[in-house]
Amino acid sequence: MNKKNIDSIIELSNELRWQIGDDFHDNLTESIYADASEIVKDTVQSDTSNKRFRLDAKIDKIVTSKAFGFPIMFLVLGVVLWITIVGANYPSSLLANVLLDTIHPALKNGAASINMPWWLSGFLIDGVYLAVAWVVAVMLPPMAIFFPMFTLLEDFGYLPRVAFNLDALFKKSGAHGKQALTMSMGFGCNAAGVVATRIIDSPRERLIAIITNNFSLCNGRWPTQILIATIFIGAIVPESLSSVASLLAVIGIAVLGMAFMFTVSWALSKTVLKGEVSTFNLELPPYRPPRFWKTIYTSLIDRTLIVLWRAVVFAAPAGAVIWLISNIYIGNETIAAWAIDSMDGFGFLLGLNGVILLAYIVAIPANEIVIPTILMLTVLVTGTSGGAGAGVMFELDSMNATGDLLRAGGWTLLTAINLMLFSLLHNPCSTTIYTIYKETKSLKWTVFASIMPVILGFVVTFLVAQIWRLIF
Amino acid sequence: MTTYNPISALILFFVIAVLLFVLFRPIKGWFWILKKNFGSNEKTIIEDILKQLYHFENSGNKVDMKTLVQVLGFNHTRVVDAIKKMTINDLIYFESDILKLTDTGREYALRIVRVHRLWERYLADKTGFSRSEWHDRAESMEHVLTHDEAEQLSVRLGNPKFDPHGDPIPTKTGKVAQVNGVELPLLPVNSIGRITHIEDEPEVIYKQIIAEKIHIGSLVRVVENNATRIVFLSEGEEFKLAPIVAANLTVAPIENEVVVEDNIARLSSLDEHETAKIIGISKESRGESRRRLLDLGFVKGANISIDLMNPLGEPHAYLIKGTSIALRKDQAAKILIKRD
Amino acid sequence: METKIKSACETCAHFNAEGLKKLGIHTDDFDFVVALAGNPNTGKSTVFNALTGLRQHTGNWPGKTVTRAEGGFEYNTQKFKLVDLPGTYSLLSTSEDEEAARDFILFGKPNVTVIVADANRLERNLNLVLQILEITDKAVLCLNLMDEAKRNHISIDERTLARDLGIPVVPTSARFNKGIPELIQTISDIANGTIVCKPHRIKSVPDNIDRAVKKLTTEIEKEFPGIPNSRWIAFRLLEGDTQIINALKSGELV
Numbered sequence A: 001m002n003k004k005n006i007d008s009i010i011e012l013s014n015e016l017r018w019q020i021g022d023d024f025h026d027n028l029t030e031s032i033y034a035d036a037s038e039i040v041k042d043t044v045q046s047d048t049s050n051k052r053f054r055l056d057a058k059i060d061k062i063v064t065s066k067a068f069g070f071p072i073m074f075l076v077l078g079v080v081l082w083i084t085i086v087g088a089n090y091p092s093s094l095l096a097n098v099l100l101d102t103i104h105p106a107l108k109n110g111a112a113s114i115n116m117p118w119w120l121s122g123f124l125i126d127g128v129y130l131a132v133a134w135v136v137a138v139m140l141p142p143m144a145i146f147f148p149m150f151t152l153l154e155d156f157g158y159l160p161r162v163a164f165n166l167d168a169l170f171k172k173s174g175a176h177g178k179q180a181l182t183m184s185m186g187f188g189c190n191a192a193g194v195v196a197t198r199i200i201d202s203p204r205e206r207l208i209a210i211i212t213n214n215f216s217l218c219n220g221r222w223p224t225q226i227l228i229a230t231i232f233i234g235a236i237v238p239e240s241l242s243s244v245a246s247l248l249a250v251i252g253i254a255v256l257g258m259a260f261m262f263t264v265s266w267a268l269s270k271t272v273l274k275g276e277v278s279t280f281n282l283e284l285p286p287y288r289p290p291r292f293w294k295t296i297y298t299s300l301i302d303r304t305l306i307v308l309w310r311a312v313v314f315a316a317p318a319g320a321v322i323w324l325i326s327n328i329y330i331g332n333e334t335i336a337a338w339a340i341d342s343m344d345g346f347g348f349l350l351g352l353n354g355v356i357l358l359a360y361i362v363a364i365p366a367n368e369i370v371i372p373t374i375l376m377l378t379v380l381v382t383g384t385s386g387g388a389g390a391g392v393m394f395e396l397d398s399m400n401a402t403g404d405l406l407r408a409g410g411w412t413l414l415t416a417i418n419l420m421l422f423s424l425l426h427n428p429c430s431t432t433i434y435t436i437y438k439e440t441k442s443l444k445w446t447v448f449a450s451i452m453p454v455i456l457g458f459v460v461t462f463l464v465a466q467i468w469r470l471i472f
Numbered sequence B: 001m002t003t004y005n006p007i008s009a010l011i012l013f014f015v016i017a018v019l020l021f022v023l024f025r026p027i028k029g030w031f032w033i034l035k036k037n038f039g040s041n042e043k044t045i046i047e048d049i050l051k052q053l054y055h056f057e058n059s060g061n062k063v064d065m066k067t068l069v070q071v072l073g074f075n076h077t078r079v080v081d082a083i084k085k086m087t088i089n090d091l092i093y094f095e096s097d098i099l100k101l102t103d104t105g106r107e108y109a110l111r112i113v114r115v116h117r118l119w120e121r122y123l124a125d126k127t128g129f130s131r132s133e134w135h136d137r138a139e140s141m142e143h144v145l146t147h148d149e150a151e152q153l154s155v156r157l158g159n160p161k162f163d164p165h166g167d168p169i170p171t172k173t174g175k176v177a178q179v180n181g182v183e184l185p186l187l188p189v190n191s192i193g194r195i196t197h198i199e200d201e202p203e204v205i206y207k208q209i210i211a212e213k214i215h216i217g218s219l220v221r222v223v224e225n226n227a228t229r230i231v232f233l234s235e236g237e238e239f240k241l242a243p244i245v246a247a248n249l250t251v252a253p254i255e256n257e258v259v260v261e262d263n264i265a266r267l268s269s270l271d272e273h274e275t276a277k278i279i280g281i282s283k284e285s286r287g288e289s290r291r292r293l294l295d296l297g298f299v300k301g302a303n304i305s306i307d308l309m310n311p312l313g314e315p316h317a318y319l320i321k322g323t324s325i326a327l328r329k330d331q332a333a334k335i336l337i338k339r340d
Numbered sequence C: 001m002e003t004k005i006k007s008a009c010e011t012c013a014h015f016n017a018e019g020l021k022k023l024g025i026h027t028d029d030f031d032f033v034v035a036l037a038g039n040p041n042t043g044k045s046t047v048f049n050a051l052t053g054l055r056q057h058t059g060n061w062p063g064k065t066v067t068r069a070e071g072g073f074e075y076n077t078q079k080f081k082l083v084d085l086p087g088t089y090s091l092l093s094t095s096e097d098e099e100a101a102r103d104f105i106l107f108g109k110p111n112v113t114v115i116v117a118d119a120n121r122l123e124r125n126l127n128l129v130l131q132i133l134e135i136t137d138k139a140v141l142c143l144n145l146m147d148e149a150k151r152n153h154i155s156i157d158e159r160t161l162a163r164d165l166g167i168p169v170v171p172t173s174a175r176f177n178k179g180i181p182e183l184i185q186t187i188s189d190i191a192n193g194t195i196v197c198k199p200h201r202i203k204s205v206p207d208n209i210d211r212a213v214k215k216l217t218t219e220i221e222k223e224f225p226g227i228p229n230s231r232w233i234a235f236r237l238l239e240g241d242t243q244i245i246n247a248l249k250s251g252e253l254v
Ligand SMILES: Nc1nc2c(ncn2[C@@H]2O[C@H](COP(=O)(O)OP(=O)(O)O)[C@@H](O)[C@H]2O)c(=O)[nH]1
Pocket: A155, A288, C038, C039, C040, C041, C042, C043, C044, C045, C046, C047, C057, C058, C059, C060, C061, C087, C144, C145, C146, C147, C148, C172, C173, C174, C175, C176
């Protein structure tokens, strides 16, 4: 091999490239297709040439029709979410029963019987174990229900039709119709939603979908929303309407999330992402009956367990931190109390409080542990009785008791509303942040996607708090 | 917390928000404007002067100090300083009032022009910026890229010879290719040519051309050519231009027989139950999106029809080579078809 | 034409069911590397799973579900490593997926490339097939989704197709494990050199391009005698593909 010869080959190619002109790529593709159609002409026989296959065409006519297209979509999404939330209840409480109420005390007893020092058993069992157990109990059931259902729809071929129906809406905000699906996936889990953006093959639209996925209220946040809405919003209306009111409040938050998703998508496509390449294509594949068990198996392995594993890996150290800050003293205050104190002022400005802000900081790994952490910290700072001890997360069986504890911690209706807003608008959990980094391979976009929602959250809660205080 | 009251907090917030907006809003933000005026150092001014002189000399115009200051839009004294320095460094010289480039100056100017046009090529081929933005972005980039970076860029783009307006990109060694072709008004009726260059000066005329669907690389056929107007067909549309506007288009006549189809329509005008054959993709579609369309089978000669209408009006799904593929309206408008 | 195409039944007799062992992800010290390429949604992952016994995610959705999966099987005591490439429509553009697929076929030098095509949309699939055949001459066309084709009243003359393409063609319905034994037998035959392919090369190239390509191939072949894909390299050079230029410079291509 001779370097000079190679250089001259490259030189020659540069010369020839400009002789044959711009149309090279067009011409080459056309020649390939010309060969292809010639080959097909003497090998393929079909009596339905160029017609899409009957049954497919019929289904398509219905699911993309003006009359039924949208109702079918909302029905399907509604049913999937409903089954997830309702269906997850029972296994979740079962898991909580086993992991939190049975195994946790057993571990504590075991530790006591072998005379493990209190700080070690506290750190390992109350900190690390409890956080992991909590995440598993709350996260696993909804994901194990949501993802298989979603995957079945995907395998059937329905999802591309949803993208097709909704693309015009997403186009207005500079996004891709397939973002409808990554967004829906985000209702299950934002990390999984971010991975799902791989189906968007246009770089600009894919980044938009990644960055805005956090505006889909995920499984980890639904329970928080439902709990707070039931306690505080349900209480301001007559008893008979309370469940309807709290349901509407939660749906309102989810819809607000979508509004933010569209607005931020639009702003991104007009500013920071303007220069990214944008292409569009959407293929509508034929419908195929999914293979039920196989699909369920792979979706459990591929999606649920991988995401759960990541969450567990991040939750363990968080549990340790939560326990440590509540048990290590500086002077005669714990780190937690001290941090809460210093953030109280800022929290007040946002219509929140120091406890909530600290809970969101230490509970970065998983939104699931925000409420238990808030309850634990509230007991810690108010000194009310109850709870399970410093650094031990807990939840109360009755909503009333939870409400009383929170009110004792100084919560008002404003705090509740702003917590719901902040739960929608804050940084993604660390599993999602990590996933964003893996998918974009860019520190810049990861940082941006992590910080932008918190800033939005600060601004929104701040404005709500000030206006609230002006009016009431 | 003693001084807190919601109104003052709100007022403070809005003051900060407005301030941030005024400072940092895209392009017109004060921060960017200040950065441009004070941040543009001597190097930028010198390079801009060289480039201006190069363009003036190329078009056979003469420049004195006053015109130069006018075109550049920099502060007068800074330009004077820069010119002083440039004379000392032997980049330019005076012939009575007229500024002229020395050989070194011309070489330097060519390098700047090269970077500018390479960058425009890059923006056109590899990014999503619209064509109205290419020029301004290249204006600032030409001062930033080093020699080596420019070379790498050139290799990455396949050593292009022309920028997206059809202007030649000077080579490493300063050679400038000739734009191939004649002004459109010189093309006789019924002859066929390919647009090779669109002159972007004066801006009024350029804007007029850009507003039409006229694209570099597309074929034209002249149907009428007289002192008042020139009428030609390109990509299925008919254009009527005044001769002085048309003179800004350079067209390379094509000798060998090519068929320029009549009755070309756009895919976006296809109705349900109609079928058509694809004639080609408009030159407006370029870079990655053009390649995607080709890869998906939108090639000359392919049969196409509408498979599914969209409830929201777009995108429609088209049946092509046995598969249903959805395209947005703006994409469909770039695909040229002939109805069966 | 050296290609030996056996009818399906003939191959059945050859197929040694005893000799097959699915290896899952255990692919240490393999004898051959097999790449699985094809358009999105043609059943690549399904074929992959059928061959390896693994359960890669399959989805009825053109878009990447996984980037690249590896697995293996053993046939007649020879170990084959199988790589499931991302689905692409073409190898001529520059998207991440296409580069990954292209790089593996070009630089990974698989002993056999299995091109999975959708029998219902052969013409569209041939775009990629013909491109791959410019790169490698050790390939087999796996004509998948035959069950659907049958339902849609599409019939394909496999013999003629194999003759036109110059590579063996194996009809399959991977989802129902139909045709998989024949596919394994053919892969093994190509890997062991029992079948020698003489792949189709793109013909309808316009004259001016053809001339340029000929000039370049002559030069390339002078420098790298016996290179199988000089024409494809010429195509890439004409397109200004920097990766190929660099590979040429570093000698990675041979
Ligand atoms: N009817 C039928 N369906 C198949 C066959 N092979 C694959 N499929 C289905 O086609 C879809 C796409 O398959 P997949 O392996 O994910 O394709 P890939 O994108 O090329 O990897 C899945 O829903 C498969 O179940 C087949 O031979 N017959």
